[in-house]
Amino acid sequence: MNIFVTRKIPEPGLNLLRKHHKIRINPENRVLAKQEIIDNLAKKEGLLCLLTDKIDKDVISSAPDLKMIANYAVGYDNIDVSAATERGIPVSNTPGVLTDSTAEMAWALLFSATRRIVEGDNLTREGKFYGWDPNLLLGHDVTGKTLGVVGAGRIGTAFALKSKGFDMKVLYYDEHRNEHLEKKLGAKKVALEEILKISDFISIHLSLNESTRHLIGEKEFKIMKDTAVLINTSRGPVIDEKSLVKALKEKWIFAAGLDVYENEPLINKKLIKLKNLVLQPHAASATFNTRTKMAIMAAENLLAGLRGEIPPNCVNPEVFDNKTKNHKN
Ligand code: DGY
DSSP, rough: OOESSSOOOOOHHHHHHHSEEEEOOOOOSOOOOHHHHHHHTTOOOOOOOESOOBBBBBHHOTTOOOOOEEEEESSOBOHHHHHHHHHTTTTEEOSSTTTTHHHHHHHHHEEEEEEEHHHHHHHHHHHHHOOOOOOTTTTOOOOOOOEEEEESHHHHHHHHHEEEGOOOOEEEOOOSSOOOHHHHHEEOOOHHHHHHHHSSSSEOOOOOTTTTTTTTHHHHHHOOOOOOOOEOSSOOOBBBBHHHHHHTTSSSSEEESSSOOOTTBBHHHHHHHTTEEEESSOTTTOOHHHHHHHHHHHHHHHHHHHTTTOOOOOOTTTTHHHHHHHHHH
């Protein structure tokens, strides 16, 4: 069969695909425009795409031969899954393999923002370190403080567990109870408002959907402590960036660390000017090991889907119920 890969991913994943199918890879190191994806999908049965590719209804309906979509990411808000399901196309993601790298990035941002690492680095490089100064770059302690985990799924759980060495009180907000966190850390499930009010550090680990879009806005920032540090490694639109600018500028909170943005790759110019904000270019899963595992996982999902099997990480398995039903009818 024929597969289109929207961007070069690590070779082990591509090699798996090459063994069984004919693949075309976007030769350029850039995100393709919608029409380019549509053009490349002609006569392709498989699509391996990135979180930067918007695979909407138009794209899906433009590809009559398409049988399987494998996303090279755990988040799949870039894909219109209902449109794919309607067409009987399975969609897969890459859960698990990026859990620790993402949780590690959340910690890196937490420390960078709280201990003002980037400000310190800049100041030192600029030749402005004039000797030990009792008032230079004061931040906050992490040890013994309260950690608020918003979204206690795989990544939120891994992030919380890594707090063990810092002897923190852990609160979490989630639809479901997380007995593992409760047992391991004595974590407490609380309402979002309570997390915002009590936590010294708030880290967001939610997937993006209509109920989480702008979950953190002006009202929520006003509830937070003025010493709080907010971290987001999930999806940008969970935070209302305009309110974040206000909260950081007017010191409603102490600092923030972001790996994701509302309108990636565009970044609100007002955010860039803020010193109490640490920025990363959506790089939480960017380790050699993780990206290779993601490539293999996405390829294995795609291969299974093209064989007509349920991909190991299918996000719309109901496609197969429908297929079985149609087959029986
Ligand atoms: C994902 O997989 O959803 C991450 O955002 C990639 O870094």
